Amino acid sequence: METTAHFPVRDYDLAATLTSGQAFRWRPVGGAWVAVVHGRWVQLEQVAPDYIRATVNAPTADWSWLQSYLRLDANHQRMLATFPVDEPLRAAIAHCRGLRLLRQEPWECLASFILSSTKQIVQIQQCVELLCERFGDPIGQAGRAVPCPPQTASRPQQHNSVAYDAIHPALHYTFPAAARIAAATEGELRACKMGFRARYLMAAARMVAGGELNLARLGQIPLHAARAELMRCPGVGRKIADCVLLFSCGQDAAFPIDVWVERALQRLYFPKRRARRARLEHFAATHFGPHAGLAQQYLFHYLRTGGPDHPKNHAR
DNA sequence: ATCCAGGGTAATT
């Protein structure tokens, strides 16, 4: 049993994947990335283009939880080969070939994206972290128990992770279970800066904790059925439902359309006249193939970090 | 200061 494991990879850009707006708890620490996954503290580092090193805080024989999370069994080349050959996708893939999808824990993913509406990614990160600090369980990097978080744990230095981990290397929190959120009050949730989303999160937590909404089933039923199931939650529309299905349920045809992707589809595929949302949804469902969700992630990442619309490229 | 952010909902046109 080891606390370190090495995973051979090909076309896996760890940094791009962990910062592409699908997961919100990864923080840079030196050249590595730290988060809590499946209740365990874990540090990941791309030690070479074809190797990812994982370090955990307790001797571990079974790494399947991490292999699943990183989707290490996915055949990335084959997935890219299913894409239609068009210029926007070609440019997006050329910009970052190793962008991957993760398979996160469904409840964490659902809760996080309920908090995402009309928020910037940095804001979502802060909100999620605050939620974990208030309602999650403290765990230690070194595997030792963390008896009591410091009194000011609610705002540990703005989450500047590098400095923070150097000073308090052991302080991390699990993502709170649905039952824990359901047992809180809406006021306590609002104190985590989630505003009007507190009511939505509470409702979803009760549905999940009460067994009324079975997240584990969402990956095994047709996409449209899974989507409808998630949209029973107040505050969860098609976009958030598709995010949860794509980022945590392995529904690879799910295609969340946010403001960035909508602009991309509009400008790149319907430059002449304005296409309605329903038109874009139909186009996405028919044009990009069985791995449409990955294509969506490529367009999103490209537009946000280097595409023609990016500020650094002085474009409009 | 004003605008906008990985939206959703209910109220108006």
Add this chain to the structure above:
DNA sequence: AATTACCATGGA
């Protein structure tokens, strides 16, 4: 069947 206001909050 389409727009519009509103929801809290913080960063740009």
